[in-house]
Amino acid sequence: MSVYEAIRLRRDVRAEFTGTPIDDDTLWRLLDAAHRAPSVGNSQPWDFVVVREPATLERFADHVAEKRREFRDSLPPERAATFDPIRIEGIRESGTGVVVSYDHARGGPNVLGRATVPETGIFSTVLAIQNLWLAATAEQIGVGWVSFYDADQLAALVGLPPGVQPVAWLCVGPVREFQQVPDLERFGWRSGRTLDQAVHRERFGG
Numbered sequence: 001m002s003v004y005e006a007i008r009l010r011r012d013v014r015a016e017f018t019g020t021p022i023d024d025d026t027l028w029r030l031l032d033a034a035h036r037a038p039s040v041g042n043s044q045p046w047d048f049v050v051v052r053e054p055a056t057l058e059r060f061a062d063h064v065a066e067k068r069r070e071f072r073d074s075l076p077p078e079r080a081a082t083f084d085p086i087r088i089e090g091i092r093e094s095g096t097g098v099v100v101s102y103d104h105a106r107g108g109p110n111v112l113g114r115a116t117v118p119e120t121g122i123f124s125t126v127l128a129i130q131n132l133w134l135a136a137t138a139e140q141i142g143v144g145w146v147s148f149y150d151a152d153q154l155a156a157l158v159g160l161p162p163g164v165q166p167v168a169w170l171c172v173g174p175v176r177e178f179q180q181v182p183d184l185e186r187f188g189w190r191s192g193r194t195l196d197q198a199v200h201r202e203r204f205g206g
């Protein structure tokens with residue numbers, strides 16, 4: 001599969017997991033793809049905690065359900081009705097969670113390129129996630145990014161050391177199919193912008 005094809009096919013997956021867990025060799029290839037991402041000062045500030053223990057998946061799913069309820073209750077009635085049928089995770093169904101974490105101390109105090117933009121460490125970690133996501137697509141593996149969590153609670157759940165923060169919980173598993181249209185668009189929550197709207201010439205707005 002070409003990289004363009006993978007980019008076109010990639011979806012955030014919630015409902016299409018087959019229920020069969022990803023095998024170890026394939027998972028390792030995906031983590032290897034993630035670990036090859038560019039990183040500020042070559043600091044590689046990421047770690048990957050692979051979670052397969054059903055009790056841990058269950059606990060995280062319950063926590064996310066609570067955060068979902070809180071978000072739902074914060075919405076005006078019309079938006080709440082649009083939100084209700086939208087799934088936001090496939091934690092149990094995927095059978096595998098990958099918690100991607102960020103360590104600001106990795107690389108020491110003088111990370112080359114991070115002095116003026118401290119967020120470049122997080123940016124690097126997100127690039128690792130995107131590498132994993134595209135590699136997964138090429139392997140017919142779905143990835144769903146879950147961010148409905150309290151960071152301290154997720155850190156405690158998987159034992160992140162002090163100073164190491166979670167960036168994502170990724171649901172990772174084989175899928176029946178990839179949807180052609182993002183769920184949030186299909187369910188009328190929010191549609192994407194066109195490329196024309198995002199590209200500016202010389203100055204913003206130009």
Ligand SMILES: Cc1cc2nc3c(=O)[nH]c(=O)nc-3n(C[C@H](O)[C@H](O)[C@H](O)COP(=O)(O)O)c2cc1C
Pocket residue numbers: 010011012013014087088089145146147148181182183184
């Ligand atoms: C930083 C980040 C956090 C996200 N968190 C969630 C989430 O908690 N639950 C969810 O269902 N989707 C989540 N998504 C997926 C987006 O909703 C999805 O990428 C977007 O709707 C576009 O759909 P697509 O990825 O299928 O193109 C997240 C995506 C990103 C990049």
